[in-house]
Amino acid sequence: MAASRRMAQSSQPAPDMSDPERQAAGASARHIRGSSLLLFGKVISVGIGLATQVALVRYLDKADFGAWGYAISVISFFGTICTLGLARSQTRFIPLYHEKGEFDRVFGTIALMLITIISTSILIISAIFLAPDVITKLIGGDAQPVTLLFVMIFLVPVEAVDRVFEGLFASFNDARTIFIRRHILSPVFRLVVVLLLIGLEQSVMFVAYGYLSTAILGVLIYFGAFLKMARKEALIANFRLNHIDIPAREIFTFSLPLMTSDLLAVLMHTSDTLLLGYFHDAEVIASYQAILPTVRVNAMVMMSFSLLFTPMAARLFANDDRDGINALYWRTAIWLAVLTFPMLILTFSLAQPLTLLLYGERYSDSWVFLSILGFAYYFNACLGFNGVTLKVLGKIKYIVLMNLAIAVLNVVLNLLLIPRHGALGATIATAASMIVHNCLKQVGLKYLGGIKIFEASYVPIYAMIFGSAVALFLIQSIWQPNILVMFGAGALVSFMLLRASNRILDIQATFPELLKLPLMGKLLGVTRPR
Numbered sequence: 001m002a003a004s005r006r007m008a009q010s011s012q013p014a015p016d017m018s019d020p021e022r023q024a025a026g027a028s029a030r031h032i033r034g035s036s037l038l039l040f041g042k043v044i045s046v047g048i049g050l051a052t053q054v055a056l057v058r059y060l061d062k063a064d065f066g067a068w069g070y071a072i073s074v075i076s077f078f079g080t081i082c083t084l085g086l087a088r089s090q091t092r093f094i095p096l097y098h099e100k101g102e103f104d105r106v107f108g109t110i111a112l113m114l115i116t117i118i119s120t121s122i123l124i125i126s127a128i129f130l131a132p133d134v135i136t137k138l139i140g141g142d143a144q145p146v147t148l149l150f151v152m153i154f155l156v157p158v159e160a161v162d163r164v165f166e167g168l169f170a171s172f173n174d175a176r177t178i179f180i181r182r183h184i185l186s187p188v189f190r191l192v193v194v195l196l197l198i199g200l201e202q203s204v205m206f207v208a209y210g211y212l213s214t215a216i217l218g219v220l221i222y223f224g225a226f227l228k229m230a231r232k233e234a235l236i237a238n239f240r241l242n243h244i245d246i247p248a249r250e251i252f253t254f255s256l257p258l259m260t261s262d263l264l265a266v267l268m269h270t271s272d273t274l275l276l277g278y279f280h281d282a283e284v285i286a287s288y289q290a291i292l293p294t295v296r297v298n299a300m301v302m303m304s305f306s307l308l309f310t311p312m313a314a315r316l317f318a319n320d321d322r323d324g325i326n327a328l329y330w331r332t333a334i335w336l337a338v339l340t341f342p343m344l345i346l347t348f349s350l351a352q353p354l355t356l357l358l359y360g361e362r363y364s365d366s367w368v369f370l371s372i373l374g375f376a377y378y379f380n381a382c383l384g385f386n387g388v389t390l391k392v393l394g395k396i397k398y399i400v401l402m403n404l405a406i407a408v409l410n411v412v413l414n415l416l417l418i419p420r421h422g423a424l425g426a427t428i429a430t431a432a433s434m435i436v437h438n439c440l441k442q443v444g445l446k447y448l449g450g451i452k453i454f455e456a457s458y459v460p461i462y463a464m465i466f467g468s469a470v471a472l473f474l475i476q477s478i479w480q481p482n483i484l485v486m487f488g489a490g491a492l493v494s495f496m497l498l499r500a501s502n503r504i505l506d507i508q509a510t511f512p513e514l515l516k517l518p519l520m521g522k523l524l525g526v527t528r529p530r
Contacts, residue, residue: 041183042304046297048187052194053293054358056207057286059197062362063144064204066282069289070139071148071208073273075155080266082120082160085259086113087167089251092392094171095311096318103238108246113164121157128153139277144204151208158215165222171311172233177225181218189214254396260403261387268410268433272418272426279419288423290363291355291370295347298377301339302385305332309385313392322450325389329445330455331506333384337458338501340381341465345490347374349472353483369427371473376431379438382465386441386451393449402444406437461501468493 057065090109097105128135132146139145169177193210200206230236269292276285309332316324346354351371356364390399410433417425446453472493476486498505 041179042300045183045187046300048191049293050297050358052187052191053290055191055194055198057290057359057363059194060204062283062286063281066277066284066286066289067144067148068204068207069285070145070273070277070282071152072289073270074135074145074149075152077266077270077274078124078153078156079159080259080262082117082124082156083113083163083262084116084120084252085255085262086116086251087160087163087262089255090164090167091170091310092254092314093247093251094168095314098171098233099315099318102245103235104240104243104245105247106235107239107244109251110164110168111244112246112248112251114161117157117160117164121160124156125153138274139282145277148204148208151205151212154212155215158212158219162215162219162222165219165226168226169222169229172229174229177222177229181222181225185221186214186218189217254394260400260407261391264403264407264410264437267407268430271411272414272430275414275418276423276426280422284422287363287366288369288426290359291366291373294354294358295370295373295377297343298340298347298374298381300343301336302381305336306385306388310388310392313385313389317392325392326451329384329386329389329451330458333382334455334458334461334501334504336384337382337462337465338497338505340378341469341497342490342494344374344378344465344469345472345494347371348378349469350476350483350486350490352476353480353486357483366423369423372427372431376434380434382462383438383442386438386445389451390441390444390449395444395448398444398448402437402440406433406440409433409436458504461497461504464497464500468497 056068060068090113093109094106097103097109128149132150135146135149166178166182169175190211193207193214196202196210197206227236273285273289276288309328313325313328316328348371351374352367355367355370359366387399410429413429413432414426417429419425421428442453445451472486472490475481475489
């Protein structure tokens, strides 16, 4: 367990930890510390992104924003197909090959991803330009989404390459570059585009061209940073063009079945919009699409932690450290549950006042969609990286069968609910599919991966989380107090949860620097380190 011992040097575990937890404590602390930088960046990017979304929703009329939301959903769908699941695989295989010193396979993996992106992108872009009439019919004869797609379809290969670079930096634990590029530059670029849209009084097509231009600029920035990292990690020194080994069979054997996870995700989060466009109009799409960036703040912490969790778990798996994986999984899960709790309060408990505050009276009915999806997204986050861990452990058959079952469930629910109930039907279908899917992943971890289905010592924390969220929801629904009062109450409950869970989170060992701040130790109820 050489890799585990190296990682364990970064911090000391809590005194009451078991032996497996002691072995993985350093790995957990390193993962949480690095991921916390990405979380800080994610908070910034989400804040800027919400400002961008609110400005866009308020500036465009409902029909234009509905067309924009439809085009974004199509791009998301093709973006998933573009990489054939390789985007998820690179953070597993590149650390494995690098750990073994197999540089020829590291470069072969990169080459395979780029070749795949180029090939699939040519087919996707050609299909859009050759069959615009088909898309027009699917959106009830509205040509505006098709016009947007003629520009935005080029985002598919650009964003796919962007994800390749992001995975490379994650594989080598370079959180700083991801922080700057993904969480600072990208959202700022898009905010500037929307501000120019409003200032110059342009149409929605201006946003399409602006987003494409900034995406290309972002890839160029990543490329320059990659050259610097490649020298530091001795990748360039070990690069031999005639020795590149493309492990296509090994990677595709792993990634193609797992592509069902990507397709399921895009099915649950785009098929609803596409079916809304078929059965209803652009304004119904707008009512549903407007709240999606807000509800996805529940995935903010999870996305920030996942980039470094996968390589960390992969290195433990490479050293056959199953106890280390179990400890890493549950320590990460409780961090996710606690840090995501404030987002649960905003999107579930306080969904109604938040929707009115952000989007105005035109979207007043959308708070119900935000509340239902807010709960589902949090439920998905609070139990940790069950799906990612199943993939690292190689439980491919179970994942494929589970994904196919949930895909069928989601489509059936959408077809039953959307024609009659519109956006509410789409919301219920998506939320139900997410919750059932997460439960099945947790069962798979227990019976196929040997991971505890639940950590008993965390029951009081989870009980406090859900009890507090429901109580605040009822208070808001029954008495409807001032929004500032409710936001203050939510902040207070979030702080109380953090203080109550400080021993389980082991804040003192994970973030000793934090306790050096004045009064921070007393506020959190922990002793300042010596």
